[in-house]
Amino acid sequence: MGDVSLSIGGQHYSVSCRDGEEDHLREIAQLVNAKTREARMAVGDGLGEVRQLLFAALLLADEANELRKGAVDGANADKLDDLAARIERIAGSLAQPANAP
Secondary structure, X not given: OEEEEEEEOOEEEEXXXXXXXXXXXXXXHHXXXXXXXXXXXXXXXXXXXXXXXXXXXXXXHHHHHHHHHHOOOHHHHHHHHHHHHHHXXXXXXXXXXXXXX
């Protein structure tokens, strides 16, 4: 099992993943971090950590929903569902502080 240090919304997290998925996790964490910045720019610096992650998740879900609407076959919808489930698992692990057990 691999461990990855991530920085999202100015906070640092240690997240475990399957061996070999470290680079992918870093890549998608950069997307989440970009969305937290986007949310902060739209709403202001008064957002707390949880609300930043909430708005980032909503922005990403909106993008996924738009892609799903444009999906022409079930295979693409299944891929998006799998991606959404993975994002939810990662978001759940990010909700815990880096020093939590």
